[in-house]
Amino acid sequence: MIYPSRRAVIVMAAGAPVALLAGVLTPAGWLAGPVWIAGLMLMVALDALMAGSRAGLQLNEPEPVRAAVGRPGLAGLTIRFTSSGRAPRQVEAALSGEGRLGLDHVPRHAEVVENSVALAFPFTPTRRGAASLDELWVRWRGPMGLAWKQKVFSLNLPAPVLTDLQWVRDEAVRLFARDAEFGTKTQLEIGEGSEFQALRDYQPGMDRRAIDWKQSARHSALMAKEFRTERNHNVIMALDCGRAACEPVGGMPRIDRFIHAGLLLSYACLRGGDRAGLFAFDSRPRVSTGALGGVDAFRTLQAVAGRIDYSAHETNYTLALATLSGQLKRRSLIVVFTDFTDPTAAELMLEALSPMLKRHLALFVVLRDDELESLAAAAPETAEDVARAVVAGTLLRERETVLGRLRRMGAHIVDAPADRVGPEVVNAYLDLKRRDLL
Known part of the structure; x- marks a missing residue:
């Protein structure tokens, strides 16, 4: 595609009053307008001919895109001008893809170096699942800046968004780096x-x-x-993947933060000699691995966690907790990753939890909603601000009421910010183990 640039439009608009004045002053001056337009169109065509060839612009074989939910990344593409014509000094490019990739749609400007251009498009995935990079738009101007040349590449490049295992590895290294010192592991x-x-x-x-x-x-x-220290305890990560858990907090769905924290806790359990397992549920149980141990256990948990999908169903705590309790043959630590948004569902959860606590130890993990807390604490300036603050305060009070009842029932609570939930859960697990509660 070839079309005039903004400079060409401005030049044509600037010549219109002059051509109109010439037509008013002299009868032959009316020819100035068509001559000006034809001359400018000729200049635009000449500028387009002097620019790099569209047919000579080629896309190198793209590299696979590695995307992890919540982790910023770069999609790198390389294009080159292969024809003998003059290559431009700069190109402008834009990339399109599925919404879950979180692509930055601001056009990127890149210099042409030895007829080659390296393009980098930042993205921050917001949800897991199959995704792809669809099309690449590249355009450049001629030497006079009067004409744009544009070419579109159809990519259809797969870019699946996976669980952020790099975050799990980084947090594990940070939390357990002290064990690299000689003798520390034995002393622990x-x-x-x-x-x-x-x-x-x-x-x-x-x-x-x-x-x-x-x-x-x-x-x-x-x-x-x-x-x-005792070993071989059962630690089950029960992940709520219902509708409320799929809503974002801090730019990432709650269920993804639950998965990251659950995998980090699984690594800590397996490393400490305990057994770990995953159990995901919404309206019914979706995933159940049982308590796993051994060398390949963490790899299995990673694969199973990647199959946990987003759900639009309401969470059925009664069915989920009853099913999980029936699957466990020995006393276990059940780490429930969930959130309380519906008082009715929370009441049903408390009723289902009571018989389970007679045999097992429960640790509930909830995320603080910074947006909700900011709405409740904001200074009211309008009637809408007052209404939002009242609703937010009511939701927070209901949440605290549920947490208080859980504590009185004997459950342990981790109430942490979204970006700190992983380390806080591991610290709570180590504290329970140090106190011989497992």
Whole structure:
């Protein structure tokens, strides 16, 4: 496609009053208008001929696009002018793709270096799933800047949006970097917990409650019991993937933040010798792996987490918790990732939770809604601000009421900002393990 540039339109508009004045002053001056238009069109055509050839513009083989939900990325494409004609000094390009990719639609300007142009388009995916890059628009101006030349490339390049495993790896390295020091892992496993490990001579500074008086009398010396951290506990991540969990918070759906935090907790559990499992539910159970252990367990959990889809169904806590409780054959830590938006659903959840707490330990993970808190705390200036603040305050109070009832029932709560939920959940798990509650 070839079309005039803004400069050509401005030049034509600037010559119109002059041609009109010439036609008014002299009878032959009426020819000035057509001559001016024809001359300018000729200049535009000449400028287009002097620009790079559209047929000579080629797209190199694009590299696969790696996209992870919530993580900024770049889609890199390279084009080149292969004809012997004169290549432009600069091109303007735009890229289109599916909405879940979160492409930045601002046109990118790039310099032509040795007849080649490297283009980079930033994106921040907002949802997981199959996506693609559709079309690439490239245009450039002639030497005089009077004509645009444009070419469209049909890409149809797959760009699936996956779980952000890089975030999980980075957080795991940050949280457990201290274990790389010599001897730290042994010190963390031995000396804490309630499982008997061995007898050793009592040393000043040791807990006096660890002294075994019978063995001390037999050996005629103070002997103390040494304990180690218990292993092989069952930790089940129950992920609510219902309608409310698919709404965004902090620019990412809640369920994706739940998946990231659940995978990070799974890594911590498997690394500590415990067993981990995933259980996803909305109106009915969708995914259930059971408690897994071993070398390939985390890889299996990654694959299963990638199959958790977004849902438009309301969450059925009664069916989900009853099904999960029936699948577990031994006492387990059940980490429920959910949110409370409907008081009726929350009441049903509390009723279903009561029998489960008689056998299992529950840890509820909820995300703070910064937008809702800001609406409740904002200074009211109009009647609409007052209405929004009242509604937001009511929702927050209902949420606190549910959390308070959960605490009184014996459940543990993690109420964390969206960007800190992963580390907070791991810290809560380690705290429960240190207190021998598992």
